[in-house]
Structure formats: structure tokens, C-alpha cells
Amino acid sequence: MxxxxxxxxxxxxxxxxxxxxxxxxxxxxxxxxxxxxxxxxxxxxxxxxxxxxxxxxxxxxxxxxxxxxxxxxxxxxxxxxxxxxxxxxxxxxxxxxxxxxxxxxxxxxxxxxxxxxxxxxxxxxxxxxxxxxxAKYSKPAIIAEPEKLTQSTGGTLVCNSVGGYPKGEIRWFGELNEDWTKSAKMEVKKTESGLFELSSELTLLPGSTYSMYTCAVFNTSGGKEDETTFEVPDGQDASGRSGKEPRKQSAQITKIVAPLVVIGSLIVGLLVVMVFVYGRRSRRDHQEVCASESDAEKGGHCEMDKEYYDTLAWGDVNAPNS
Known part of the structure; x- marks a missing residue:
């Protein structure tokens, strides 16, 4: 039997x-x-x-x-x-x-x-x-698509948790603990062993202002089993360098350029002073020469030279052609 x-x-x-x-x-x-x-x-x-x-x-x-x-x-x-x-x-x-x-x-x-x-x-x-x-679900794993996803470019965050039973749920939270679950799409697969695999996709629009998102897995009773947080970079260029690096480089350039601008301004100012002083000195010397001349015919010539040197000293755009 x-x-x-x-x-x-x-x-x-x-x-x-x-x-x-x-x-x-x-x-x-x-x-x-x-x-x-x-x-x-x-x-x-x-x-x-x-x-x-x-x-x-x-x-x-x-x-x-x-x-x-x-x-x-x-x-x-x-x-x-x-x-x-x-x-x-x-x-x-x-x-x-x-x-x-x-x-x-x-x-x-x-x-x-x-x-x-x-x-x-x-x-x-x-x-x-x-x-x-x-059966307890595994610790959630988050994958970014594309891999170099940033706040400025946007993209998709994919969260996976496997090996749980009964069927659970994946929920998304922002950095201020606000619930983003309704904006995500979840898929559930049942394995040959009867356990469940959970996958959820959260789409991030370009210009997202949130720097981190948390993916949490909950069991059928509503209890949280585990969670994982993903930090979203604020921006990356084509070479993969973060957006903070260009700003750092700009700051360094500013530190170098600022002193050069000051020095250049001082040089220009010094040149203006030198031209002014030179013009006044040349005019004074020429006037002394004219005063010593006894020939009255040279008086007109001295007056013309006086106007010319005044032009050199003060930058008159209407200076007479020599």
C-alpha cells in the first residue's frame, strides 16, 4: 500500500x-x-x-x-x-x-x-x-540611463529589487521626502521559484531641480524593507567633467586677469601723465626761445608752434597740420 x-x-x-x-x-x-x-x-x-x-x-x-x-x-x-x-x-x-x-x-x-x-x-x-x-526583497539598485545623467540633461532612473514574496512595491521619494511614485512606471515579474522581481522607471525632465532621489522597496504589508539613494550631478560637459569644474576654472582665470587689468590701467594712466607733462614742458621751452628772439618776423611762427604744442599736450583733434 x-x-x-x-x-x-x-x-x-x-x-x-x-x-x-x-x-x-x-x-x-x-x-x-x-x-x-x-x-x-x-x-x-x-x-x-x-x-x-x-x-x-x-x-x-x-x-x-x-x-x-x-x-x-x-x-x-x-x-x-x-x-x-x-x-x-x-x-x-x-x-x-x-x-x-x-x-x-x-x-x-x-x-x-x-x-x-x-x-x-x-x-x-x-x-x-x-x-x-x-521572502525579503534585495536592496534596491539604481541605474541611470544615460549613464552620465545630469540635472540639466535629464534622463531615466531605473530601480530594481528581486527575490521577494509576496508581490511588493517600489516607491520613489525626492530630497524633501516628497512622493514621486505616481510619476514612475513599475513592472513585476514572477520567477520560476515563485519569487517576484520588481523594476521601476522614473523619468527626469531636463532642468530638474532635485539633486537626489530615493528608491524604496515595500512588502505587501506596506512595511519598508530597504532603500537606495541616487545623487544627480548638477551638470556635466561632453568630456564627463562636472559643471562645478568650469566655474572653478573661471574663478582661477578671474584671479589672474584682475591683477593684469589693474596693472594695465596703471600703465595707461602713467603714459597719459607722461604725455601731459612732456607737452607742457615742450610748450614752456619753446616760449622761452621765442621770447629771446629779436626778429619780429618769427613771432608768427612762435604763435603757430604754441598752438601745435598745445595740441600735443591736450590732444586737440583739430590740431593744424604741419
């Missing part, structure tokens, strides 16, 4: 004989939580009426809803079990009232409703319990 046949036989016997007395009660925890890839425990225990002692368990059967073959069967002193399933206590025997089920390497497919059937020498009973499986 195979395990499926044994299970059907046990269930039939228990349901027929379970009404033989109310001395035995199987109490199972309503809901159990299991972590993907870890060990899970479905807690059930046999309770007896007051004064009832020395109870001997004859049969135990664990079955999952939707699966025909039992996961674990104890019958006639023998235990038959499926891989990854066993009694919670390794040294379990027919006088141990702890009939909890232990599942190793919990998978998504293990989630569901389980039935525990117990038959003792004082009667039997059936009870149900539920297993919920969860």
Missing part, C-alpha cells in the same frame, strides 16, 4: 471513530509564518480532558490542501514522510503530544492550508492551520 492509499485509509478511519468521545482535542495555531529558504513550523498539540492521562497516539496524518498525497503519516509505529517534512521533535514517539510539522528549506509552494488528523486510544480529532511564506 503506497502513501496516498495509507492517507485515505487513515482519514476514513479517523472520521468514523472521531466521535467516540470528547477526551481528545487537537489545537493548532491559526496562522504560521515561514521564511523562504528557512525552516517553518506548523504548531499543533494534542490536549486531553481533565483527568485523562496515559494517552497513546495511534495515528497522525498531515495533509496540505490541494495535494493528494499526505506529507507525513504515523501509523502502526511507523513514520512515512515526504522530503523536507518531519515531526518538530526529532525524538518524537506515540506518547508525545506535540505533533507539530517541521518543513525545511521553505518554498513559495508550501504556502497554504494544512490539516492535522490525530487518532488516539481515547478518540481523535481534526484541526487546520495556515502557513504564510514571505
Amino acid at each position: 503506497d502513501m496516498a492509499s495509507i492517507g485515505i485509509f487513515i482519514f476514513a478511519v479517523i472520521y468514523i471513530t472521531a466521535g467516540n468521545g470528547g477526551f481528545v482535542n487537537v489545537q493548532c495555531k491559526t496562522e504560521n509564518m515561514g521564511q523562504y529558504g528557512q525552516q517553518s513550523l506548523l504548531e499543533c498539540a494534542v490536549k486531553t480532558s481533565q483527568g485523562v492521562t496515559d494517552v497513546v497516539i495511534r495515528t497522525v496524518s498531515w495533509k496540505k490542501e490541494g495535494v493528494d498525497e499526505p506529507l507525513l503519516v504515523f501509523h502502526k509505529g511507523q513514520t512515512i514522510k515526504q522530503p523536507r517534512c518531519s515531526f518538530a521533535e526529532p525524538s518524537w514517539n506515540n506518547r508525545n503530544m506535540n505533533v507539530s510539522l517541521h518543513i525545511t528549506n521553505t518554498a513559495v509552494e508550501d504556502q497554504g492550508v494544512y490539516t492535522c488528523v490525530v487518532m488516539t486510544d481515547r478518540g481523535g480529532e481534526t484541526s487546520e492551520t495556515r502557513l504564510k511564506v514571505t
Whole structure:
């Protein structure tokens, strides 16, 4: 007789004989939580009426809803079990009232409703319990498209988080914690293992004023599991240098040019003074020469020279041609 046949036989016997007395009660925890890839425990225990002692368990059967073959069967002193399933206590025997089920390497497919059937020498009973499986999502990773995305050029930020269960959600937040999730587009993929992969794209328009964005992954209960922050550069040129470098270079150039401008102004001013002084001196010397001349005919010539030197000294645009 195979395990499926044994299970059907046990269930039939228990349901027929379970009404033989109310001395035995199987109490199972309503809901159990299991972590993907870890060990899970479905807690059930046999309770007896007051004064009832020395109870001997004859049969135990664990079955999952939707699966025909039992996961674990104890019958006639023998235990038959499926891989990854066993009694919670390794040294379990027919006088141990702890009939909890232990599942190793919990998978998504293990989630569901389980039935525990117990038959003792004082009667039997059936009870149900539920297993919920969860898996934590990986730390979000953000990729910029294009790679050299800046506030001035805009682009797309892609956030990915994988390996979670049940289906979660990716949310976006700005530097002031404002919610940008509605502006993003999220995709959900289910892997062969039943876990989920989440991907969300947030488009940044050119001229964005925000310097950082945070991508956070939330589980199905609305709890935040992890987050990653991406800093957006304020600008980059074609060579990939940040926008801060040109400003720094400009400041350095200004520091060099400013003294040169001052020096140049001083030189020009000095030249103007020299021309002015030279013009006045030349006019004075020429006047002295004219005063010493006794010939009256040279008076007109001196007057003309006087006007000429006045022009040199004061820059008269209407100076007479020599």
C-alpha cells in the first residue's frame, strides 16, 4: 500500500471513530509564518480532558490542501514522510503530544492550508492551520540611463529589487521626502521559484531641480524593507567633467586677469601723465626761445608752434597740420 492509499485509509478511519468521545482535542495555531529558504513550523498539540492521562497516539496524518498525497503519516509505529517534512521533535514517539510539522528549506509552494488528523486510544480529532511564506526583497539598485545623467540633461532612473514574496512595491521619494511614485512606471515579474522581481522607471525632465532621489522597496504589508539613494550631478560637459569644474576654472582665470587689468590701467594712466607733462614742458621751452628772439618776423611762427604744442599736450583733434 503506497502513501496516498495509507492517507485515505487513515482519514476514513479517523472520521468514523472521531466521535467516540470528547477526551481528545487537537489545537493548532491559526496562522504560521515561514521564511523562504528557512525552516517553518506548523504548531499543533494534542490536549486531553481533565483527568485523562496515559494517552497513546495511534495515528497522525498531515495533509496540505490541494495535494493528494499526505506529507507525513504515523501509523502502526511507523513514520512515512515526504522530503523536507518531519515531526518538530526529532525524538518524537506515540506518547508525545506535540505533533507539530517541521518543513525545511521553505518554498513559495508550501504556502497554504494544512490539516492535522490525530487518532488516539481515547478518540481523535481534526484541526487546520495556515502557513504564510514571505521572502525579503534585495536592496534596491539604481541605474541611470544615460549613464552620465545630469540635472540639466535629464534622463531615466531605473530601480530594481528581486527575490521577494509576496508581490511588493517600489516607491520613489525626492530630497524633501516628497512622493514621486505616481510619476514612475513599475513592472513585476514572477520567477520560476515563485519569487517576484520588481523594476521601476522614473523619468527626469531636463532642468530638474532635485539633486537626489530615493528608491524604496515595500512588502505587501506596506512595511519598508530597504532603500537606495541616487545623487544627480548638477551638470556635466561632453568630456564627463562636472559643471562645478568650469566655474572653478573661471574663478582661477578671474584671479589672474584682475591683477593684469589693474596693472594695465596703471600703465595707461602713467603714459597719459607722461604725455601731459612732456607737452607742457615742450610748450614752456619753446616760449622761452621765442621770447629771446629779436626778429619780429618769427613771432608768427612762435604763435603757430604754441598752438601745435598745445595740441600735443591736450590732444586737440583739430590740431593744424604741419
